[in-house]
Amino acid sequence: MAVWRSLARLTGAAALGAFMAGSAWAQQSVTIGYTGPLSGGAALYGKNTLSGLEMAAKEINEAGGFEVAGKKHTVTVVALDDKYAPSESAVNAKRLKAQHNAPIVFVPHSGGVFALQAFNEQDGFIVGAYTSVPNATERGNRLTLRIPPSFLGYVEPFVRVQMQRFGKKLAVASADHDYAKAWVGAFVPAWKKAGGEVVAENPMSYNKDTDFYSGVSRVLASSPNVMFVGGASEPTSLVIRQARELGFQGGFAVMDQAKMDEMARAVDGFALLEGAIGVMPLVHDLRSGAETFVAKYRKLYNKDPGSEISYNYSALHAVTEAMALAGTVSDPKAIHAKLNEAFQKLTPERNPARITGVDEKGGSNAKIIVGLVEKGRIVPIEANVGQ
C-alpha cells in the first residue's frame, strides 16, 4: 500500500515538476512559495493570508508580468498545507526550494517562521514571515522579511489612551500562549513606566476553557480600570462580554491577534466593545489606499478583507518590485537588499497597510494607526512613535 502510494506521489510530483518546468520555460515564471494552515482549525486564517498573495499575483500577471533585466516574468504562487505545524512548514519549504526553486517562502505563523530560519540562509531563500513577533527579525537571520510591523508599535498608543481615559489600574486577562506572553512582557513594563500599576495578573487558556466566568470575576475582584485581553477574536469577545455582564465599566486594551471587526460580529456590534482599543480594522481604515484595496477585494472574494490579507498583498508586490530593482529573480541576498526601496516605491493602493520601509534586519516599519471604540464607532488614533 505504502509503496503504491509513494509511487503514485512520485509520478504525480514528476508530472507536476515537468509541467512547472515547461511553463517556466515558456513564460519565464517565478514561483512564490507559501506554506500555511490550509486545513484544520486555522484553515480560515491560512486561506485568508494566501488570498492576499494570490490577489497580488493575479494583478501582476494581468498587467503582463514584471520586468527583470529586460525580460518579462509572471508570478506563480505554489501553496502547500502545513496544518499549522512548524515541522511540516519546514518540509514544505524544503520542497518549495528544491522542486520549484522558490526565492521566497511565505509563512503566516511564528512557529513556522522559526522553523524555516533554521536553514533558509543555507538553502538560499527568503522567509516571508507574517508574524508581528519582534524576535522574528531580532535573532540575526539575514534572509527574513517580517511583513507586519512589530507589535511593540501598538503598546505606546494603547497605554497612553487607556490610562488617560480610564485610570491607572491594569488587570491582565489575556490568553496564555507564547505570543500572548510576549505581548504581556512588553505591555506590563510600558504600563508601569507610564506610572500605572498592575492589580491582577491572570492569564487564561482562551482555546481550552469552556467558560470565562471564574477567570474574569477573579480579575474584576481587584477592581481594575483597564483590562488587557486578547487571543483569537471570538474567545476574546466572550471575555469582554463576560466582563461587561459582571459590571465592568472600564476600558480594554486588545492584543493585535484579536480583530475588532471579527469581535463585533461575535457580540452583535460595537456596543459591548465601547472603550476598547485595538488594531484598526482594514474596513474602517479610511485612508485612500485602504479604501481601494477593500473595494477590490470585496469584488473578487465577496467578503471583507482583514489586515492579514492586505499585508501579504503588499508584501508580494514589494517582492516583485525588489526583484526588478535587483535585476534577478533567483539571488535571495540581492532581492532582500532591495526590499526597503521596493516598499517605498509602492503606490498607496498597492500598499494599503502603509508600510514605510524595511530595516536592515528585515523588519518592516509602518505608520501605525490603532482603533478606539467610542460611542459605537471606531475612531482612528495615531501612534506617536513609528515602529
Place this chain on the structure above:
Amino acid sequence: MNIFFQQLLNGLTLGSVYSLVALGLTLVYGILHIPNFAHGALYMVGAYMAFFATGSLGANYWVAMAASAAAVALLAVLSERLVFHRLRHAPPLHDMIAAIGLLLFLEAVIQAVWGADFRRLPSPYPQIVRAFDLTAPAQRLMIIAAAFGLMAGLHLFLKRTILGSTIVAMAQNREGAALVGIDATRVSMLTFAISGALAAVAATLFAPINLIYPAMGHLVIMKAFVIIILGGMGSIPGAIVGAMVIGFAESFGAFYVSTDYKDIIAFALLVLILSVRPQGLFTRGVR
C-alpha cells in the same frame, strides 16, 4: 460573600451542563459497556442543529432546542442501528474504534458543511438578573433550572415508568432482562435516543454563553469522562454528583487559586477520590 455566591452560581451552571452530557454517556455505558467516544460529537452536532434551526430556518429558541434534540436523538439511534448493534458480538475494542471513527466522521461532516468558523447562537434571554447584590445572566439561571428539571424528569422516567425500568434492568443484567421478556433492541434504541437528546439540549443551553465550532465537543466530553469515572461508570446519581464536583472545583479553583490551575485541581480531585474509592463514588452492579 457576594463573590462566593457568584462562584457558587457559576459552579452550578458548569455542573449542570456537564451533568446533562455525563448522564447520556453513563446511560449508554449501561448498554455498550464502553464509554461512547462519539458522545462529544453528538453534543457538537446538537449545537449546530440549534444554530441551523434558529439561523437558517428562523425558529424560536425553544423550538430549535426541541428540533435539535429530535435530530440528534435520531442520529444517535442511527449510530446504534448501523454501527454498534452490528458490533454487539465483536470484542469491546471494536466498539471503541467504531466510536472514535464516528466522532471523526461527524466532525468532518460538520466542518465540510459549515466550515471551521466560530458560530454564535443568540441568547433568547439576554437580560441580567440582579437580586440581593448578586448579578446573574438570565441564560445561566435558565441552564440551571432546565438541567435540574431534566434530571428530575429522567429520574421519574427511569424509576416510575415500565419503559424506564427496562433501561435500568438492561444495564444491570442483560441476560436477566432478556429472560423476563425485555426487548433488548428497543431498549438500546431508546437509551441512545435519550442520550442524544440530552447532549443536544445541553449544547443548546450552553451555546448562547459560548461559541459553536467543530471541535467544541472535545472539552466537554473530556470532562464528562472524568465525571463518569469519578461518579462510577454507569451510575446516574454518580454522574450528577460527579458533574457538580467538577463544576465547583473548576469554578472555585479558578477564582480562589488560579485560572491556570483549575484543571489541575479538578484532576487532582479525581486522583484523590479514586485512590480512596477506586470504584467511583456511586457504583452499581455493572462491571
